[in-house]
Amino acid sequence: MEYKFSERVKSLKPSAIREMLKNSSDPNYIPFAAGNPSEEAFPLEEIKEISARILCENPITALQYSVTEGYKPLIEYLKTFMKEKYNIGNEDDELIITSGAQQVMNLATKSLCNEGDTIICEAPSFIGSLNSFRSYKVNLCGVPLENDGINLTILENSLRNNLNVKFIYTIPNFQNPSGVTMSLEKRKAIYSLAKKYNVLILEDNPYGDLRFTGENLPSIKSFDTDGRVIYAGSFSKILSPGLRVGWCVANKNLTPRMVVCKQTEDVHTNIFAQMVAYEFLTKYDFNKHIERLQEIYRKRATFAMDLIDKYLVPYGIKYNRVEGGLFILCDIPKTITAIDFCKKAMEKNVGIVPGNNFLVNAEDICYDFRLNYSTPSYEQLEKGIKLLGETAKEVL
Amino acid sequence: MEYKFSERVKSLKPSAIREMLKNSSDPNYIPFAAGNPSEEAFPLEEIKEISARILCENPITALQYSVTEGYKPLIEYLKTFMKEKYNIGNEDDELIITSGAQQVMNLATKSLCNEGDTIICEAPSFIGSLNSFRSYKVNLCGVPLENDGINLTILENSLRNNLNVKFIYTIPNFQNPSGVTMSLEKRKAIYSLAKKYNVLILEDNPYGDLRFTGENLPSIKSFDTDGRVIYAGSFSKILSPGLRVGWCVANKNLTPRMVVCKQTEDVHTNIFAQMVAYEFLTKYDFNKHIERLQEIYRKRATFAMDLIDKYLVPYGIKYNRVEGGLFILCDIPKTITAIDFCKKAMEKNVGIVPGNNFLVNAEDICYDFRLNYSTPSYEQLEKGIKLLGETAKEVL
Numbered sequence: 001m002e003y004k005f006s007e008r009v010k011s012l013k014p015s016a017i018r019e020m021l022k023n024s025s026d027p028n029y030i031p032f033a034a035g036n037p038s039e040e041a042f043p044l045e046e047i048k049e050i051s052a053r054i055l056c057e058n059p060i061t062a063l064q065y066s067v068t069e070g071y072k073p074l075i076e077y078l079k080t081f082m083k084e085k086y087n088i089g090n091e092d093d094e095l096i097i098t099s100g101a102q103q104v105m106n107l108a109t110k111s112l113c114n115e116g117d118t119i120i121c122e123a124p125s126f127i128g129s130l131n132s133f134r135s136y137k138v139n140l141c142g143v144p145l146e147n148d149g150i151n152l153t154i155l156e157n158s159l160r161n162n163l164n165v166k167f168i169y170t171i172p173n174f175q176n177p178s179g180v181t182m183s184l185e186k187r188k189a190i191y192s193l194a195k196k197y198n199v200l201i202l203e204d205n206p207y208g209d210l211r212f213t214g215e216n217l218p219s220i221k222s223f224d225t226d227g228r229v230i231y232a233g234s235f236s237k238i239l240s241p242g243l244r245v246g247w248c249v250a251n252k253n254l255t256p257r258m259v260v261c262k263q264t265e266d267v268h269t270n271i272f273a274q275m276v277a278y279e280f281l282t283k284y285d286f287n288k289h290i291e292r293l294q295e296i297y298r299k300r301a302t303f304a305m306d307l308i309d310k311y312l313v314p315y316g317i318k319y320n321r322v323e324g325g326l327f328i329l330c331d332i333p334k335t336i337t338a339i340d341f342c343k344k345a346m347e348k349n350v351g352i353v354p355g356n357n358f359l360v361n362a363e364d365i366c367y368d369f370r371l372n373y374s375t376p377s378y379e380q381l382e383k384g385i386k387l388l389g390e391t392a393k394e395v396l
Numbered sequence: 397m398e399y400k401f402s403e404r405v406k407s408l409k410p411s412a413i414r415e416m417l418k419n420s421s422d423p424n425y426i427p428f429a430a431g432n433p434s435e436e437a438f439p440l441e442e443i444k445e446i447s448a449r450i451l452c453e454n455p456i457t458a459l460q461y462s463v464t465e466g467y468k469p470l471i472e473y474l475k476t477f478m479k480e481k482y483n484i485g486n487e488d489d490e491l492i493i494t495s496g497a498q499q500v501m502n503l504a505t506k507s508l509c510n511e512g513d514t515i516i517c518e519a520p521s522f523i524g525s526l527n528s529f530r531s532y533k534v535n536l537c538g539v540p541l542e543n544d545g546i547n548l549t550i551l552e553n554s555l556r557n558n559l560n561v562k563f564i565y566t567i568p569n570f571q572n573p574s575g576v577t578m579s580l581e582k583r584k585a586i587y588s589l590a591k592k593y594n595v596l597i598l599e600d601n602p603y604g605d606l607r608f609t610g611e612n613l614p615s616i617k618s619f620d621t622d623g624r625v626i627y628a629g630s631f632s633k634i635l636s637p638g639l640r641v642g643w644c645v646a647n648k649n650l651t652p653r654m655v656v657c658k659q660t661e662d663v664h665t666n667i668f669a670q671m672v673a674y675e676f677l678t679k680y681d682f683n684k685h686i687e688r689l690q691e692i693y694r695k696r697a698t699f700a701m702d703l704i705d706k707y708l709v710p711y712g713i714k715y716n717r718v719e720g721g722l723f724i725l726c727d728i729p730k731t732i733t734a735i736d737f738c739k740k741a742m743e744k745n746v747g748i749v750p751g752n753n754f755l756v757n758a759e760d761i762c763y764d765f766r767l768n769y770s771t772p773s774y775e776q777l778e779k780g781i782k783l784l785g786e787t788a789k790e791v792l
Binding site (some may be wrong): 001003004005006007008009012013020034035036037039042044047048051052055059060061062063064065066099100102103105106110111113114115117128131132133134144197226227228236241242243244251253254256257259260261263264265266267268269270271272304370 | 402405457491495501508524526530531544562596623640650656660663
């Protein structure tokens, strides 16, 4: 039979990156396209010990149905932890557990946006979130990103000129794909603008703990006095993405609606995984673990940037040195589009993502590509960036 | 600030049952309201062994990002298994892994239904699915359920009189909440009607393996020659609900859209849990495990029905003997509504669910309640049904 799909999904395309990953089983393929945490970042022994202990001491809780809000001890611990460490959350806020931070984007949109409402996002921005927004038939409005965060003038124009803006979506730390971190001034300004135009902010912070140089900046949620910021946290980059555990801190008048939506989607998040996260946070030295991760990514990023300096910069490719996160965005001279450059790189078995995938309109011509330095081995980093240099030599 | 919620969630209420469960921590509370598998049904030793082995042999796969479609070995195994054991799936079908069967309902609706389209469901039906449908602002049309399944005359009238019917939602085996199993004739008839009116069928089969008496009937999907049936399977009742792993068998032109939607919701299902399911299916005697479960539920159901005969039937409460699944629907004489009866039972600390919760319009007056016999202990079953008898004595 012929299927008639819903209007909302007709235009929705699979993530180009995830599609790329599916075809990346060739052992010679060099994986700069993914956003996987480094394999050496997983606390394998700890997770082994924790899993065995949970299944020994508390197996029924780990295997039985649970409540939609999340595993109570994890919720309570994270609330205190987020408050004490980051000043996130106050007495009017609630914390719920989600199936990865991706589900926060989904639940926020589902709860708040009617079809045709507007969401303002950074341009470029994380394709997974953009697709989540698109899947509710909202109007996406991209505001250019600068080296210190979103362009405030264009943001204000967008707030003024779009009808029914529901929220501004931002990744303030080591943004995906740009690697950009929003300055303190802009964090304050974006909050003021949200207040002035009475819209919400969806603050997505999967990489915040992965700062390996420079000073931590306060989250936008930490300024929030009137329940305007929905904060999304994730264990994917600091523990394990396969476990699919994230969380959301938002006003307690907002979270119950998100919980009702979550019930209709997956009932609750895998409870065993929530217990693993809780045990890891409480029974091990989490700060030391984070320091270890920062060291892993500092080394990798430095290694990658030195190679870029050596092999790509001579051909006019530019980038900003990153202070954390997993990605570097490289600007290529405007003699070849990002898509064509990435195709050429793919011919050499190097997977990088053309920047247009991160735009509201993926058909826009674009001259940058995203390079991930957490997934490949050091050997692959060296070989891959050399090959990108050869690509540049050929086409630039 | 004041929040403006989306139209689609404004009318959405949290599941009355899940809300009830949250307040059920009183040790004297008797849990007949849930739908939890019996604790003795979990293969604890096997899951312990499997988990340790996965984290020893293949930890990175278990903790890293994975593909949205699901864990490849599990997909391949389930495809063969479903085909060989149940004649489900043909060369035009694909199988994808979901975060519980609940996500199948969500993805099918999201992919296929525009706001205002119609979904036809059994009345009564599973509240979790109804809420998932409601969350996309579809028009729900309930068709009365008889002892052998949906009323075909009313079904055909509904197909004729509703605009844009996208699918018929049915739980053919040991339906939740009614316990009803659809006859073979009706299974064939519903498929013919779907064909005649060119609509799809969403066949939800979480309880099919839990038949403890009588003969298995073929699934509607097993008749499907033109990709008209979306089949939802689940590990929740046969392995563990806490793991949140289900699957969907549907035409391969349909599943890619569901996969794109899944990407926007939770990226992929917890991969460790998928590996546990795979190892359990392949390294242990699954048929023997299912026989053990059937024995567990046969004993429990028989015990519960004998008590109902003794304590409730004398007061005019009626029910149909069940042949599988987890639920018994009890009809009370029309001198008191189900809601009032359940409130009276709750005063005695017995949690049962009034039938109106399973209707399209939960405000409808209703004279039945759902009793679950898998969650409580035998002691609680005895004590609780006695207390329901006392309630009946007082109010009927």
